Amino acid sequence: MYTAATNSGFRIVVSIIASGTDSVDLATCxxxxxxxxxxxxxxxxxxxxxxxxxxxxxxxxxxxxxxLTRAGDWPTKGSQQATMDGPDNKAPRTCHDELVGIIGYGAIGKNIESTARLLGMKTAVAGRKGAQAPEGRVAFETVIHESSVLVVCLPRSPETLNLISEVEFNQMKPYALLINVSRGGIVDEGALLSSLRQGKIAGAGTDVYSQEPAAPSNNILLTSDTADLNLVTTPHVAWYSEETFDNYNRACRSNVAGFVTKGEPEYRVC
Incomplete structure (x- = not known):
């Protein structure tokens, strides 16, 4: 937070070191x-x-x-290839066979799209749930049903809470993967866990949780009985890199400089 004196008195600017604004009461500000x-x-x-x-x-x-390898299963139980099979009992797909469905088409969604295409993947950008998809996008329900990889990367809001829930998991392919790097609460964790256990989808990776910091004591995805699932969990670190810190510092300085020189932050949201 930065305070500056102006002709009309003191004014305050809050510069959020993130793109999301859910940590600040924007209405009050x-x-x-x-x-x-x-x-x-x-x-x-x-x-x-x-x-x-x-x-x-x-x-x-x-x-x-x-x-399994570290536990010694390979020499005692033989080939571990079946561990990699999906619920459809087929071996893993390669990039050229994947259709990546992107839910959330901001800067991250756009970059995921272009990077996925470089790997030979096909892509589809979802429209809003329950609405007709605009030109260049695919109906939300179609993306859910047809994608082999579903990437969730949109902001959390009242409209996006539980956006991916039991209905959506029931429509997904058995070889589909869910990757969530958005915010906790957008994917219904109970429905996700049930889908993994029932083999409705092949696997999931999540970096965000309904309650953070997440632990086995407060999150069903992290309990010991989920260890055998194809579920990869990371502690909200998808953003973490030296490049990100450099960019944050630059953008924060621009906000303060803009406030001092023009009366508003460079990347103003309120």
């Missing part, structure tokens, strides 16, 4: 004349790479095969 700026697009590259890491980890069952 606006009502009190407090300027708010965020730092958008700073973690686009890093989050995209984390999505790919979660994709390969789940499609190739990396965590499961690592655990």
């Amino acid at each position: 606006c009502a009190r004349g407090i300027a708010v700026g965020n730092t958008p697009h700073c973690n686009v590259t890093t989050v995209t790479e984390h999505v790919l890491a979660l994709y390969f980890a789940t499609r190739r069952s990396i965590v499961q095969t690592n655990m």
